[in-house]
Amino acid sequence: MNDPQQPITVVVVDDHAIFRSGLRADLDSRITVLAEAAGVAEAIAAIHEHRPQVVLLDVHLPGGSGGGGAEVIAGCTALLAGTRFLALSVSDAAEDVVTVIRAGARGYVTKTISGPEISDAVLRVASGDAVFSPRLAGFVLDAFGTAAVASVDSELDRLSARELEVMRLIARGYSYKEVAKELFISIKTVETHVSAVLRKLQLSSRHELTRWAAERRLL
């Protein structure tokens, strides 16, 4: 999908200038940063202006009506077909993560991620795949249950046995490559499984998810 000659275009949204410049330095030559933004309104304007392929989005942002990263995604729904959001956060608390994922982000990484890893994550998101951190995989397992249940009505509300395996390995700290090697499948297949899980996480009406969100007043 990506032309290897053509670098991925990115807009960095974070309220800390130090972090933005650090991130800019960390991203390798396959990625060009078009613009930076520090607040919700500024971010929505910059994304509409530059139409980047990927937005690196901090979960906690000042401005707007206080919704942070999720509010930025909500303000850019028209662009979701061409622009993908990768959520970044200092906090790996599930409440932060799941809000932006349910809002439409394609992945989530913590800010302690290393330079090469963040570049890989950006490329992966740009090509339409999902990026899961171990913590997020752990949350998915927690919310969907670790046993493969067949009796749930909706396909959306449960994980297949294979998806369960992939999530478990990611939660154990395996990279996509290691997961592929472990399960004797291609990296592409791993990515497909993760994307499927992401879709379920976003769309599922599974009551653990909704109850969990309601408890934290996310809905």
Next chain:
Amino acid sequence: MRPALLRSNDAMIAGVCAGLAAHLGITVNVARIAMVGLAFAGGAGIFLYGWLWVLVPTQEEQLRRAPTPVGPRLTFPTSQGAAGGATSSFVGSSTSPMVSPTADPSAGSRGSTQSLIGKREVLLGTALLLVAAVAIAQQLGANLPLDTLLPVGVVVTGAVLAWTQLDETRRAGLMNRAGASQAGGLARLVAGLLLVTVGVLIMVSGSISWELTWSTLIATGAVLAGVFLVLAPWGLKFWRDLETERSGRARETERAEIAAHLHDSVLQTLALIQNRAGSEQDVVRLARAQERELRNWLYADATQQSGNLAERIRALAAEIEDSYGTPIDVVVVGDAELSARQEILAQAAREAVLNAAKHAGGNISVYLEAGPTGSTIFVRDRGSGFDPETIPEDRMGIRVSLYSRMDRHGGEVSIRSNSEGTEVKLVMPEKEADGAQ
């Protein structure tokens, strides 16, 4: 030193006698008997009591007024923003031993009203007894001036009603305004006002004609309305200023609390980081430990019980991270009670993590999947790996702590190791199939 004259929480009516007793160094009963005795001396005791009631502050009020030092590690106020939150946290954070019932505002008022069994009933009974005594005396021919006694009684009842309301508002109601007690309080206030007004009217109408009473009443009403009209804006402004000041103080308390916490933790760590800027490992370790501590403070999940397996694993990972400076990521799915069997698992996991931290370095991933039927822990490192078959006999760690310990309690250990890292898998079922142990 003689204790200050404060109304006590150990109250029959308003805590005046108990406070007086503490102040004068006599027993409460002596003070109460003296007060009742004085009451018969032309009502002096009643006036003294009322006077002290109005003018002497309660213990809580006194404490609230005093500047409260902010301790280094205060708990976060549970109710924020509302003025009540400030007062309660203010009182709650004081270290005086006298304020035992104030931690929970509702408990405070409950404690003071229910500390003596049926205090209300006793008071009501006394009042009814008095009425009965008066009625009997009347029957026996004693010529009591009922015309004056009745209105005075009504006025006093009304005043007491209103005063107790005011008093309880001051004592605890301020802290918990949204409660249903507000409606009851208002009713009491209105009833008190009504009783006083009626009492005064009866008194006055005894000496002058009804016609004159009505016109006076109208004139009085008009004057009162005029005064109210003039003073209302002042009153409103005063009230608003009070509210602003109160919420300002609430914010200030909160700020002071957060500042104290940040000073104790974050600023200290930042200073340490500047000192150790040369050692990357130290800096990372300090930063991780501080992050963990701060996160715990900010997002601590009150619903999560301690003493569970997940908590235990997190704690031991944190401890090893602190002493070895290797980042350890813990992912937990589910949770289980920390039974004796799971404690064995936790100890084995500790050994596995410790091994990884000692020999592999780099990031360590710990994954715990726990449920009622058993728990599984994966400990993964990215070291150069080792061959579990060739562990020397003297490597006590793995032999004793992992294999034999887990074996003895029905658990399983499997180790996979290659050049990209090592993964230790520990399985501990909750119920043993063959019933050994």
